[in-house]
Amino acid sequence: xxxxxxxxxxxxxxxxxxGASLILGVVMDVASPLITERIVDxxxxxxxxxxxxxxxxVLLVLGIGKGIFKYLEExxxxxxxxxxxxxxxxxxxxxxxxxxxxxxDQFGVGELMSRIGRDVDRVWDAAGYLxxxxxxxxxxxxxVMVCMLRISPLLTLIPLCIMPVVAYIAIRLEKKLDxxxxxxxxxxxxxxxxxxxxxxxxxxxxxxSREEYEMEKFRHHNGKYYNRNMTIDKAMADHDPAISFLTKxxxxxxVTAGGILVVREKITLGQPSAFMGYANNIVWPMEIxxxxxxxxxxxxxxxxxxxxxxxxxSQLPVASKPVKPEKIxxxxxxxxxxxxxxxxxxxxxxxxxxxxSKTLGVMGMTGSGKTTLVQLxxxxxxxxxxxxxxxxxxxxxxxIHALRGCQALISQxxxxxxxxxxxxxxxxxxxxxxxxxIVPAGQAADADEFIQRLPQKYETVIGERGVGLSGxxxxxxxxxxxxxxxxxxxxxxxxxxxxxxxxERQVQRNLRQMEGMTKIIIAHRISSVRNADxxxxxQDGRIAERGTHESLLALKGQYYETWMAQYGExxx
Numbered sequence: 058x059x060x061x062x063x064x065x066x067x068x069x070x071x072x073x074x075x076g077a078s079l080i081l082g083v084v085m086d087v088a089s090p091l092i093t094e095r096i097v098d099x100x101x102x103x104x105x106x107x108x109x110x111x112x113x114x115v116l117l118v119l120g121i122g123k124g125i126f127k128y129l130e131e132x133x134x135x136x137x138x139x140x141x142x143x144x145x146x147x148x149x150x151x152x153x154x155x156x157x158x159x160x161x162d163q164f165g166v167g168e169l170m171s172r173i174g175r176d177v178d179r180v181w182d183a184a185g186y187l188x189x190x191x192x193x194x195x196x197x198x199x200x201v202m203v204c205m206l207r208i209s210p211l212l213t214l215i216p217l218c219i220m221p222v223v224a225y226i227a228i229r230l231e232k233k234l235d236x237x238x239x240x241x242x243x244x245x246x247x248x249x250x251x252x253x254x255x256x257x258x259x260x261x262x263x264x265x266s267r268e269e270y271e272m273e274k275f276r277h278h279n280g281k282y283y284n285r286n287m288t289i290d291k292a293m294a295d296h297d298p299a300i301s302f303l304t305k306x307x308x309x310x311x312v313t314a315g316g317i318l319v320v321r322e323k324i325t326l327g328q329p330s331a332f333m334g335y336a337n338n339i340v341w342p343m344e345i346x347x348x349x350x351x352x353x354x355x356x357x358x359x360x361x362x363x364x365x366x367x368x369x370x371s372q373l374p375v376a377s378k379p380v381k382p383e384k385i386x387x388x389x390x391x392x393x394x395x396x397x398x399x400x401x402x403x404x405x406x407x408x409x410x411x412x413x414s415k416t417l418g419v420m421g422m423t424g425s426g427k428t429t430l431v432q433l434x435x436x437x438x439x440x441x442x443x444x445x446x447x448x449x450x451x452x453x454x455x456x457i458h459a460l461r462g463c464q465a466l467i468s469q470x471x472x473x474x475x476x477x478x479x480x481x482x483x484x485x486x487x488x489x490x491x492x493x494x495i496v497p498a499g500q501a502a503d504a505d506e507f508i509q510r511l512p513q514k515y516e517t518v519i520g521e522r523g524v525g526l527s528g529x530x531x532x533x534x535x536x537x538x539x540x541x542x543x544x545x546x547x548x549x550x551x552x553x554x555x556x557x558x559x560x561e562r563q564v565q566r567n568l569r570q571m572e573g574m575t576k577i578i579i580a581h582r583i584s585s586v587r588n589a590d591x592x593x594x595x596q597d598g599r600i601a602e603r604g605t606h607e608s609l610l611a612l613k614g615q616y617y618e619t620w621m622a623q624y625g626e627x628x629x
Contacts, residue, residue, distance in 0.1 A: 060367065061360050064141045065184055071140075075133040079193050082126035085119045087200045090334030092116050097327030130189060138185020146177045149363060157371045158437040164366070167250025172366055176242065176359035183356025191349050194342035201335045208328045208335075209318065215310045216339055219303050227346045230296040234351050237289040238358035244285050248278045293351065304340045311336040373439055379456035385463040387413040387545035387575035388448050389434065395442030396429060403429050404598045407443070409591070413545070416576040418586025420616065421595030427579045431550050434577075435461055447546075465539035469551040471531040478508055479515040482537045494541055501567045502536035540571075548577045549585075583620055592616070
């Protein structure tokens with residue numbers, strides 16, 4: 058609640074305007090029955106017909122004024138809600154963007170989309186129009202009760218007896234709805250996750266004929282979503298009829314008691330007419346109490362979910378004075394690096410020195426920890442033992458943007474945006490990219506030939522995640538993206554796995570011609586690493602072998618076995 062109030066207080070001046078409009082509108086609304094009372098008592102009963110026109114004009118002015126102030130109240134409420142929603146959504150997205158990779162291991166995409174979308178919309182409603190509507194109902198009820206007391210304290214006992222009962226029912230309803238919406242928010246996040254995963258992996262689903270399984274999984278979560286909504290609707294259905302009955306009972310009792318008082322000459326004929334106007338006016342706050350309580354409970358439940366995300370902090374501590382080096386040469390050093398996740402060792406005692414402009418090859422079986430080396434160097438995770446240095450600086454002391462800015466990564470898992478080829482290549486240097494640099498980068502990645510065949514060449518818009526392109530084409534665009542960045546450290550994480558042998562040879566030749574760049578090449582193919590200045594072979598998270606291509610062959614260990622498996626007949 059404190060977080061929400063912090064956002065709301067930014068627009069205190071709009072709340073003042075809305076509050077003033079609300080009060081003036083309510084005053085004009087409750088003044089109308091007083092004019093009706095005078096028309097009955099003074100004009101109809103008293104015979105003062107000359108007052109009729111002026112009283113009708115006053116009624117018209119009150120009606121117009123009420124409409125104007127009601128419009129101002131609703132418009133201002135909408136502006137507040139939109140502004141608060143915009144601020145929360147912006148801060149939430151910015152917070153998520155700054156989280157470390159470990160955060161995304163904990164929270165699914167579907168859940169985060171629910172928080173950014175539906176939950177923010179519910180808070181938007183609660184902070185804006187619905188909040189003001191609740192305030193209007195309270196102010197309206199107070200003003201009407203004062204006017205009712207002026208007419209007849211005895212008649213006022215009727216709403217005073219019925220309203221606490223309605224309030225009790227509304228409080229019970231609010232407690233059930235708060236729990237119901239809390240559960241619904243969780244179920245909605247899971248449902249979105251299932252749908253998002255299925256749509257993103259639709260080709261895999263169809264390739265393995267998993268349509269029925271996925272539909273059944275979606276039906277299961279959709280059924281939970283249905284049940285949670287039905288629980289909320291049942292709570293509303295259990296309480297709303299009671300509220301409606303009590304409001305109708307209020308009118309019946311007011312008419313009956315007012316008629317008796319008029320007959321006994323305790324009040325004038327005009328007073329029960331005005332009282333009935335107030336009774337009708339006090340009915341709507343009671344009738345919407347359940348709906349407003351429902352919506353406010355949903356908004357508060359959503360804010361709790363948002364606060365849960367906002368309370369998460371990055372698992373990567375920030376140095377008190379992060380270092381931003383003016384120039385990075387590209388010397389990379391791992392010193393006795395250990396890394397474990399949830400008690401499971403991934404890397405153990407990894408040490409190597411890679412001088413600037415040299416090339417390191419990394420090989421090993423699947424699961425040996427090759428990609429983890431890259432993730433630690435980019436500081437997607439922090440080492441649990443030892444240290445990593447770039448140009449002698451511990452990367453934990455470096456500014457995170459400077460650290461990642463000095464590296465260009467070509468990953469096996471290529472992600473392309475639904476944008477032009479040119480913008481996908483320039484993704485790492487949008488601010489200072491020159492158009493003339495893109496084509497040479499495409500040529501270096503052996504991508505220019507197929508790009509030139511696209512309908513709009515480099516201006517061709519490719520589909521989401523690069524749909525329509527082959528795996529090799531996407532990988533070559535990813536290479537061009539890294540080459541054009543011109544970072545001092547180039548990392549290839551199994552980057553040529555989707556390329557044919559001839560294209561790989563051409564890319565390797567182009568890589569060897571790139572000077573002044575430190576290269577780390579992770580691969581399963583020996584052809585990718587054989588020309589490296591040093592090659593390390595990982596096994597179970599440890600360095601099992603290290604040396605040049607020739608020295609490792611002479612060892613006749615794991616590297617030699619891989620060589621024989623890939624080139625045995627040819628080498629023989």
